[in-house]
Amino acid sequence: MTRVDIYRGWCKKCGICIAFCPKETLVADKDSVPTITDLESCTGCRLCEMRCPDFAIVVTKDEKQKTKSGSAAG
Amino acid sequence: MKESSHFVHKYLRSSKRFPHIWCAGCGIGIFMQALIRVIDKIGYSKDEVVLVSGIGCSSRLPVYVDFNTLHATHGRALTFATGVKLANPRLKVITIMGDGDAASIGGNHLIHAARRNVEIVSFVINNQVYGMTGGQSSPTTPYGLKTTSAPYGNLEAPFDISRLVEAAGAVFVGRTTVYHTPQLERLIEKSLKKDGFSMVEVLAQCVTYSGRWMGLASPVEMMAWQRDNAITVEKAAEMNETELAGKVVIGVLVDRERPIYDKEYGKLAREKLKV
Numbered sequence: 001m002t003r004v005d006i007y008r009g010w011c012k013k014c015g016i017c018i019a020f021c022p023k024e025t026l027v028a029d030k031d032s033v034p035t036i037t038d039l040e041s042c043t044g045c046r047l048c049e050m051r052c053p054d055f056a057i058v059v060t061k062d063e064k065q066k067t068k069s070g071s072a073a074g
Numbered sequence: 075m076k077e078s079s080h081f082v083h084k085y086l087r088s089s090k091r092f093p094h095i096w097c098a099g100c101g102i103g104i105f106m107q108a109l110i111r112v113i114d115k116i117g118y119s120k121d122e123v124v125l126v127s128g129i130g131c132s133s134r135l136p137v138y139v140d141f142n143t144l145h146a147t148h149g150r151a152l153t154f155a156t157g158v159k160l161a162n163p164r165l166k167v168i169t170i171m172g173d174g175d176a177a178s179i180g181g182n183h184l185i186h187a188a189r190r191n192v193e194i195v196s197f198v199i200n201n202q203v204y205g206m207t208g209g210q211s212s213p214t215t216p217y218g219l220k221t222t223s224a225p226y227g228n229l230e231a232p233f234d235i236s237r238l239v240e241a242a243g244a245v246f247v248g249r250t251t252v253y254h255t256p257q258l259e260r261l262i263e264k265s266l267k268k269d270g271f272s273m274v275e276v277l278a279q280c281v282t283y284s285g286r287w288m289g290l291a292s293p294v295e296m297m298a299w300q301r302d303n304a305i306t307v308e309k310a311a312e313m314n315e316t317e318l319a320g321k322v323v324i325g326v327l328v329d330r331e332r333p334i335y336d337k338e339y340g341k342l343a344r345e346k347l348k349v
Contacts, residue, residue: 010092014099014281019294020253050111050255051297053103054093055082 002044003060008033010056017048017057085110085120087140094138099293101252101278102132102199108255109168109197110139112262123166126155128180130172131206131280132199149180152187155194163336166266167193173200177213177233184235188242188271190335195265196273198235201280209283216320219287236275240328246272247328251300252279254324264326270334277322 004025013032025042029035034057036042044061086092096102113123123141127133129148136143142165146154151169159167176184176198187194203221204210210223213233220227236249246268248261258276265272279285279296290296300322307325310318343349 012093012098014293016099016293016297020297047255050107050259051104051252052107053096053098053100053293055086055103055107056093 001039002042002062004036004039004042004048005058005060006034006036007056007058010054012054012056014053016051016053020051021048081114082107082110085114085139085141087138090138092138095134096131097280097282099279099281099296100131101201101276101280101293101296102135104252104255105132105197105199105258105276105278106135106138108258109135109262112259112266113141116263116266118166122164123168124155124158125168125170126151126158127170128172128175129206130175130204131201132170132172132278133175135170149175149178149183151175152180152183152194152196155196156187156190156192159192159194159336160339163193163340167195168266169194169196171196171198172205172212173198173202173214173233173235174204174212177235177238181213184239185242188239188244188273191243191245191271191332192335193269193337194271195268196271197262197265198273198275199278200235200275201278201284202232203280203284203287205280205283209280209287215284219284221283221287236273236327239273243271243332244273244328245270245330245332246326247275248273248326249275249277249322250324251277251297251304251322253297253300254304257324261326264329268329269337270332 011033017034018026023041026034046059049057049059120141125136125141126144127136128151151171155167155169202214204212208222211221211228215228218227236247240247246265250258261274265274281293285296303321304324305321310323
């Protein structure tokens, strides 16, 4: 499954990722920080990662993670 | 640390305070990430890339990234960049300017750098306002828009930076918005690979000022505006001027060949001056 990391410390709660997520996978939590309730719906398109002005989201696609090290390949 | 897993973080200066100074939802951050991605994709080393900037919100960008960086005086990014390129033609020289920096304070440098066709890749982050100083009208502020310096509406017609640079002689001119991030990355890549003076105009949202003046209260609304008002070059060719009023034409506007100043200069130095 695709992994999505959200760094709360860097997020400025602008809402861009939530508004333009094609599958509405990202939703706002009570602090307006994006969170994911249904990771199954994520297609791994990475638009949230690319449009985040604060480098606060990382999408790691399944295919790239063949080893169990868990490190995100560049 | 979790942060270190993001490859973009490899290019950030850890000594600088993050999150960065730009407002929540500012388009400059999106451009910065796209630039880092493309540089990483092409595979330039950190030592061969030089980022030169002037003054303004977008000109803060080189402060955060771990390349050779030069934060120059207002409007003079291209003059410093020309010097760097002529002193060491092997370097990949990139300038980051805002619309005020490029078209107003440094307007002459912009047209003459394009005319000379020095091999510099310049990015003009156009947010249609002087953001850092408090929302005054810039040379690209739309006619009639209310700003801090024009409380009854802007009486000046805006500059079309891309067409200005095209007329001045740039070999590659592109325009896009930060909403169109995949296209933004393609244009950055094309301009970096092009020999000669290339410029990409990136329409970015200034949520704090131009957004407020335009009645678009959030970064989401501003990016939706970019999505709804952008017309591709191909589609724009079939439209007349009245249909295109208020729209943003995006895509590759110019891609041509002309003699490149620094290559000609190097040839001259080798042949005539025996340097």
